[in-house]
Amino acid sequence: MDQRPVIRRAAPLDTREMAVLLNEIIAVGGTTARTETVIAEDFLPLLGAPCAACHVAEVGTEIMGFQYIEPHTSLPPEVADISTFVQRGKTGLGIGSALFEATAQAARDLGFDWINATIRADNTGGLIYYQSRGFRDWRHLSDQRLANGMRVDKICKRFDLD
Numbered sequence: 001m002d003q004r005p006v007i008r009r010a011a012p013l014d015t016r017e018m019a020v021l022l023n024e025i026i027a028v029g030g031t032t033a034r035t036e037t038v039i040a041e042d043f044l045p046l047l048g049a050p051c052a053a054c055h056v057a058e059v060g061t062e063i064m065g066f067q068y069i070e071p072h073t074s075l076p077p078e079v080a081d082i083s084t085f086v087q088r089g090k091t092g093l094g095i096g097s098a099l100f101e102a103t104a105q106a107a108r109d110l111g112f113d114w115i116n117a118t119i120r121a122d123n124t125g126g127l128i129y130y131q132s133r134g135f136r137d138w139r140h141l142s143d144q145r146l147a148n149g150m151r152v153d154k155i156c157k158r159f160d161l162d
Helices: 012-028 038-050 093-108 124-132
Strands: 006-009 053-059 062-070 079-086 114-120 136-145 152-162
Touching: 012 038, 012 062, 012 093, 038 053, 038 136, 053 093, 062 114, 079 093, 093 114, 114 124, 124 152
Parallel strands: 079 114
Antiparallel strands: 006 053, 053 062, 062 079, 114 152, 136 152
16 A cells, blocks of 8 residues: 555445445355355444444545444443455555554543444454454453354454553
């Protein structure tokens, strides 16, 4: 990558490009628990939620990745659940690192104590990414059913906010 990505809060006009990026990842499979395509409107509630934050990474005018945190019903209220998506072929270029700096600060600002990441056990890239940010294993979920019926193990990692 020729330049460092610009990280900013996601806006409604970003949602179409976010959906395209995520749908490309879903279509290939193997790195996300998501199995059903999304549309731009699926992201709008996230952008307006008071206890959530979503950031995009741009190079020029192209969104190369996005990351968001939000509460999750299976987690205590002091925990933010995180999701990270980087454009195919653009991983390992610092996009996820830059996104996480902004996301961790947003989590602190929102009053969360720690961040949970739930990753498919067969997603080695995702496991390495979160481990390299300082996340540590705290739970293993066996034989989890995805929306398409596939069953996978998942690993939950946590990052304690200072």
